[in-house]
Amino acid sequence: MVTAVEAPDRLFGKAIKRREDPRLITGAGSFLDDIKLPGMTHAVLVRSPYAHARIRRIDTSAAEKMPGVLGVFTGQDFMDVNPLPAAWQAAGVKNNAVTPRVLAVNEVHQVGDPVAVVVAEDRYLARDAADAVVVEYDPLPVVVDAKKATEPGAPQLHEEAPNNIVLEWTCGKDEATVDAALEQSEVRVSSHLINQRLIPTAIEPRGSIGKYDPATDEYTLWATSQAPHVHRLLLGAFVLGVPEQKIRVISPDIGGGFGSKIFLYYDMPLVLALSKKLGGRPVKFFEDRSENYLTTTHGRDHITDIEIGATRDGKITALKVKTYANLGAYFSTVAAGIPTTLYGRMLAGCYKIPAIHCKVIAAYTNTAMVDAYRGAGRPEAAYVIERVCDLVAQATGVDPAEVRRRNFIQPEDFPYDTGVGMLPYDSGDYEKALNRALELVGYEQLRQEQKARRERGDSKLLGIGLSSYVEVCGIAPSKWIGLPGEGWGAGLWESANVRVHLTGKVVVTTGSLPHGQGHETTFAQLVADELGIPYEDVEIQHSDTLGTPFGFGTYGSRSLAVGGVAIYRSLQKIKEKAKKLAAHLLEAAEEDIVFENGKFYVKGSPDSAKTFADIALAAHVAYDLPPGMEPYLDETTYYDPPNCTFPFGTHVCVVEVDRDTGEVKLLRYVAVDDVGNVVNPLIVDGQIHGGIAQGLAQALYEGAVYNDDGQLVTGTLESYAAPKAHMVPTYELDRTVTPSPTNPLGVKGAGEAGTIAATPAVANAVIDAVSHLGITHLDMPLTPERIWNAINQAARS
Amino acid sequence: MAETTTAPAKVAVSMTVNGKQYTAEVEPRMLLVHFLRETLGLTGTHVGCDTSSCGACVVHMNGESVKSCTVLAVQADGAEITTIEGLGQDGQLHPVQEGFWEMHGLQCGYCTPGMIMTGAALLKRNPNPTEEEIRHALEGNLCRCTGYQNIVRAIQYAADKMRG
Numbered sequence: 001m002v003t004a005v006e007a008p009d010r011l012f013g014k015a016i017k018r019r020e021d022p023r024l025i026t027g028a029g030s031f032l033d034d035i036k037l038p039g040m041t042h043a044v045l046v047r048s049p050y051a052h053a054r055i056r057r058i059d060t061s062a063a064e065k066m067p068g069v070l071g072v073f074t075g076q077d078f079m080d081v082n083p084l085p086a087a088w089q090a091a092g093v094k095n096n097a098v099t100p101r102v103l104a105v106n107e108v109h110q111v112g113d114p115v116a117v118v119v120a121e122d123r124y125l126a127r128d129a130a131d132a133v134v135v136e137y138d139p140l141p142v143v144v145d146a147k148k149a150t151e152p153g154a155p156q157l158h159e160e161a162p163n164n165i166v167l168e169w170t171c172g173k174d175e176a177t178v179d180a181a182l183e184q185s186e187v188r189v190s191s192h193l194i195n196q197r198l199i200p201t202a203i204e205p206r207g208s209i210g211k212y213d214p215a216t217d218e219y220t221l222w223a224t225s226q227a228p229h230v231h232r233l234l235l236g237a238f239v240l241g242v243p244e245q246k247i248r249v250i251s252p253d254i255g256g257g258f259g260s261k262i263f264l265y266y267d268m269p270l271v272l273a274l275s276k277k278l279g280g281r282p283v284k285f286f287e288d289r290s291e292n293y294l295t296t297t298h299g300r301d302h303i304t305d306i307e308i309g310a311t312r313d314g315k316i317t318a319l320k321v322k323t324y325a326n327l328g329a330y331f332s333t334v335a336a337g338i339p340t341t342l343y344g345r346m347l348a349g350c351y352k353i354p355a356i357h358c359k360v361i362a363a364y365t366n367t368a369m370v371d372a373y374r375g376a377g378r379p380e381a382a383y384v385i386e387r388v389c390d391l392v393a394q395a396t397g398v399d400p401a402e403v404r405r406r407n408f409i410q411p412e413d414f415p416y417d418t419g420v421g422m423l424p425y426d427s428g429d430y431e432k433a434l435n436r437a438l439e440l441v442g443y444e445q446l447r448q449e450q451k452a453r454r455e456r457g458d459s460k461l462l463g464i465g466l467s468s469y470v471e472v473c474g475i476a477p478s479k480w481i482g483l484p485g486e487g488w489g490a491g492l493w494e495s496a497n498v499r500v501h502l503t504g505k506v507v508v509t510t511g512s513l514p515h516g517q518g519h520e521t522t523f524a525q526l527v528a529d530e531l532g533i534p535y536e537d538v539e540i541q542h543s544d545t546l547g548t549p550f551g552f553g554t555y556g557s558r559s560l561a562v563g564g565v566a567i568y569r570s571l572q573k574i575k576e577k578a579k580k581l582a583a584h585l586l587e588a589a590e591e592d593i594v595f596e597n598g599k600f601y602v603k604g605s606p607d608s609a610k611t612f613a614d615i616a617l618a619a620h621v622a623y624d625l626p627p628g629m630e631p632y633l634d635e636t637t638y639y640d641p642p643n644c645t646f647p648f649g650t651h652v653c654v655v656e657v658d659r660d661t662g663e664v665k666l667l668r669y670v671a672v673d674d675v676g677n678v679v680n681p682l683i684v685d686g687q688i689h690g691g692i693a694q695g696l697a698q699a700l701y702e703g704a705v706y707n708d709d710g711q712l713v714t715g716t717l718e719s720y721a722a723p724k725a726h727m728v729p730t731y732e733l734d735r736t737v738t739p740s741p742t743n744p745l746g747v748k749g750a751g752e753a754g755t756i757a758a759t760p761a762v763a764n765a766v767i768d769a770v771s772h773l774g775i776t777h778l779d780m781p782l783t784p785e786r787i788w789n790a791i792n793q794a795a796r797s
Numbered sequence: 798m799a800e801t802t803t804a805p806a807k808v809a810v811s812m813t814v815n816g817k818q819y820t821a822e823v824e825p826r827m828l829l830v831h832f833l834r835e836t837l838g839l840t841g842t843h844v845g846c847d848t849s850s851c852g853a854c855v856v857h858m859n860g861e862s863v864k865s866c867t868v869l870a871v872q873a874d875g876a877e878i879t880t881i882e883g884l885g886q887d888g889q890l891h892p893v894q895e896g897f898w899e900m901h902g903l904q905c906g907y908c909t910p911g912m913i914m915t916g917a918a919l920l921k922r923n924p925n926p927t928e929e930e931i932r933h934a935l936e937g938n939l940c941r942c943t944g945y946q947n948i949v950r951a952i953q954y955a956a957d958k959m960r961g
Contacts, residue, residue, distance in 0.1 A: 017898055024906030025894040025913060027841015027881035034840035122835075124824065203845040203853055203941050204907040255843070255907025256941050289846035516905030516942045682901045686943060690904065693944030717850035717939065725935040725945040754944075 051710020090487025185309025204255020299373020463769025511551010532598025691754020815883025
């Protein structure tokens with residue numbers, strides 16, 4: 001553990017302004033659609049209006065004659081391009097993976113499936129011509145609900161997946177053991193929970209630009225990608241069959257991702273193949289919002305039945321969970337990893353539960369593919385277990401805060417194995433965060449106020465919702481998460497190279513990359529601290545497979561806990577070599593060299609010091625190196641952590657529900673998070689804010705709705721209720737700090753915590769407000785209509 | 798099925814953008830945002846939706862904020878347009894830009910130009926807005942990263958600074 005957090009002259013822990021911002025606030029950022037290459041052409045897709053149909057005929061002849069059109073292609077033109085890969089194959093689990101092709105062939109399985117592509121000189125002309133492509137379909141029956149999809153007689157999407165079942169997976173104790181524990185429980189509660197489908201809604205849609213160079217047989221892809229190296233690997237080795245070194249992938253500035261830009265999408269190989277067909281002219285595809293909503297991945301969409309056993313004093317003794325996970329029309333890149341590793345294995349939450357059994361059935365439906373969306377499995381798990389706590393509280397009459405306290409894993413229990421196949425939780429003090437949150441919100445007074453309002457029959461019903469969450473970040477090590485273990489088709493280490501120029505300026509290249517998280521700032525803070533050099537002398541480079549070492553990218557709140565540690569390790573190697581060189585130049589023994597504030601000196605003689613820049617120069621010119629030392633300071637690390645990290649905290653939401661209208665007013669939102677040590681509090685608070693907004697939006701506003709024909713009813717920003725400024729409260733934040741013992745920085749990860757915590761906090765608050773009316777559960781989004789109906793139904797019965 | 802076999806006829810438009818006069822031949826259907834981004838190369842103004850909902854494309858037209866995805870270039874003929882690139886004066890950031898930097902009012906930066914233009918227009922008509930008024934003024938702008946709190950603070954920062 002580093003004690004650096006307390007040292008006043010260090011940048012670790014300082015809320016410094018982001019270095020990314022000047023370009024972004026002046027309009028000088030470079031996002032995908034801002035890129036204009038000489039000779040660039042534009043691709044527009046012809047998409048299926050049907051959710052399930054056979055393609056009878058495609059007539060491109062009229063489109064081909066339209067002005068500016070360079071080519072019109074269908075799936076048959078790309079039979080040499082392989083379907084996208086499915087990078088998940090857990091041992092012992094039959095996995096009926098069916099992945100999309102660049103363009104659909106013979107059949108479509110969701111509205112928006114691309115069936116043809118038009119390339120033209122500009123996007124208006126390409127759109128005109130796309131409208132002139134005639135496609136005849138034979139519609140087929142449709143299913144959009146994951147549970148119904150698995151029932152007998154349901155429409156079948158893929159021959160390879162009987163009953164539309166992608167996989168069946170279990171974790172925890174065997175079912176009979178948990179059934180027996182349930183039988184023996186003093187209190188039993190069951191519930192049916194819908195975790196509705198969400199649309200990630202990065203404000204920048206997705207896009208890609210492909211450029212093939214016939215002279216060198218090389219491909220360059222610019223893509224809105226959270227994982228450029230992974231995309232290069234998958235494109236080369238699996239989809240295009242092109243040697244990896246002939247492909248370069250560049251992620252420009254990215255306008256938010258939230259998971260939806262992790263995956264390999266059809267348009268990426270498509271624009272590369274099109275550019276080749278057009279003799280090397282660059283081809284740009286940039287989806288509009290409607291296309292983004294139809295075919296970029298969605299999140300959540302679980303149907304869950306739970307059975308809970310507890311003691312009369314609120315201790316949870318058994319939990320049985322059965323979940324239908326909707327994976328959409330095809331298998332997205334790592335889709336199956338979300339409702340398994342990241343959901344089932346986090347179902348214990350912060351609690352000691354002796355008997356848990358979870359079964360997950362993942363199914364295909366005629367809807368958009370579902371994969372990781374901010375939190376990815378963990379919000380679904382937190383929602384289940386935090387509803388469980390409130391259901392137990394309601395059934396036993398024990399206060400919800402007390403239920404949590406009585407079941408918490410205790411600080412001395414770490415490392416703690418929850419018994420559901422997750423790696424041991426690293427560290428935590430759950431009660432401390434809970435107590436701090438309760439103190440900040442004034443919990444006792446609120447409960448009194450709630451009681452008083454109920455007694456006087458106030459129409460404004462007060463609700464207090466708690467969510468004590470734990471999540472898993474920095475997913476590793478490779479041997480656990482990869483094929484021999486959890487079945488993810490790759491390790492999840494991260495890389496960093498640190499190079500010191502002759503002048504002492506430092507360039508870091510990292511496999512992590514930002515799409516809003518401020519990597520350039522946070523990483524530079526770490527480097528400046530470790531080398532004792534000015535922050536301005538550090539440059540962080542990323543996002544281009546040319547010139548950065550292989551990295552797995554940014555998701556799962558892993559950048560600092562994995563990518564940052566890779567940088568930290570390279571910095572230690574740099575310091576070690578620099579120290580050896582300093583010892584040589586100062587004619588002293590290495591163990592007598594002190595490195596302090598960017599200077600090397602012999603113990604007791606700080607006046608004759610060599611600066612870091614002196615050493616950089618000496619290493620570079622290499623006139624006088626110790627025997628056997630190579631010139632230059634340049635170190636690379638591939639860091640595979642020994643464990644994941646487990647951030648936690650408690651969020652409390654206070655709402656007022658209008659008994660007469662069902663409207664919810666957010667009165668307070670208090671969040672106490674423990675993400676381990678914090679490098680830049682400004683950035684971490686920002687992550688928590690944004691996370692809370694997305695999480696509370698699931699509880700109150702958002703939900704992707706398909707009708708029975710498979711049409712996305714919430715297909716635009718007009719109909720999908722992503723929250724606006726007046727729909728969210730002021731967030732009151734605080735922190736506890738429990739460093740992670742997993743890594744030398746003691747950091748855990750902060751990108752998803754807010755989203756994971758907020759949904760159950762808000763849902764619990766609303767349900768708490770109406771619980772005295774006999775309401776035990778309400779599904780999200782908690783719209784006024786839904787609440788009003790429940791209140792009225794409760795009053796009638 | 799489309800019957801067109803030739804490109805639509807073009808018309809001349811001229812407008813002042815960030816203090817500079819431009820004239821170009823455009824299709825009558827061309828959106829102002831595409832004129833700015835593609836014809837003039839001013840890519841600071843972004844597009845995030847197709848229903849006039851997200852506000853990433855907000856610019857000032859004759860001093861008022863407009864969604865440039867919902868204005869045709871021909872409708873802006875003769876207008877004075879200010880985009881994010883032209884908001885700062887003499888190499889200095891506009892106070893709203895400064896506020897976004899100081900208060901961490903942006904993360905990915907995609908909605909930011911539209912947010913800043915909307916914030917600047919608000920402060921012109923209401924130099925001392927309440928938090929509620931700021932949140933109300935941002936109703937046409939979506940941000941998915943920040944949860945809005947620091948955007949509100951950024952505009953408050955600018956309001957304080959502009960009032961001196």
